[in-house]
Amino acid sequence: MRTEILRLRGSIDNIDASLMYLLAERFKCTERVGELKAQGGVAPADPLRESQQIERLGRIAAEAGLDQRFAEEFRSFIVSEVVRRHAAIAAERGQDTVLDTFS
Numbered sequence: 001m002r003t004e005i006l007r008l009r010g011s012i013d014n015i016d017a018s019l020m021y022l023l024a025e026r027f028k029c030t031e032r033v034g035e036l037k038a039q040g041g042v043a044p045a046d047p048l049r050e051s052q053q054i055e056r057l058g059r060i061a062a063e064a065g066l067d068q069r070f071a072e073e074f075r076s077f078i079v080s081e082v083v084r085r086h087a088a089i090a091a092e093r094g095q096d097t098v099l100d101t102f103s
């Protein structure tokens with residue numbers, strides 16, 4: 001039992017590290033999207049894009065055997081932080097007037 005748990009923990013640690021690297025890469029991309037949106041006067045959140053993501057990730061979660069409610073909460077947690085950052089970038093640049101969403 002002990003040996004198997006220790007072996008599994010080794011894999012869990014590798015998976016956690018991968019998640020951190022993936023999230024860091026994702027935030028690098030979204031940070032740049034935030035700068036481009038602020039430059040263009042585009043709204044921080046994009047509800048149409050998000051509804052497409054919800055649909056797509058819900059399908060992928062079901063296929064992968066991942067709880068769909070959990071998948072959506074996880075997506076929403078990350079995207080909320082992205083949208084908060086986009087609003088902060090726009091505010092830092094004095095870009096308070098929003099023209100439209102990107103989609």
Ligand SMILES: C=C(O[C@@H]1C=C(C(=O)O)C=C[C@H]1O)C(=O)O
Pocket residue numbers: 030033044045046047049050078079082083086102
């Ligand atoms: C990154 C964007 O901005 C927001 C964040 C999203 C995300 O983290 O995937 C998706 C849509 C937007 O609400 C974008 O518009 O692409």
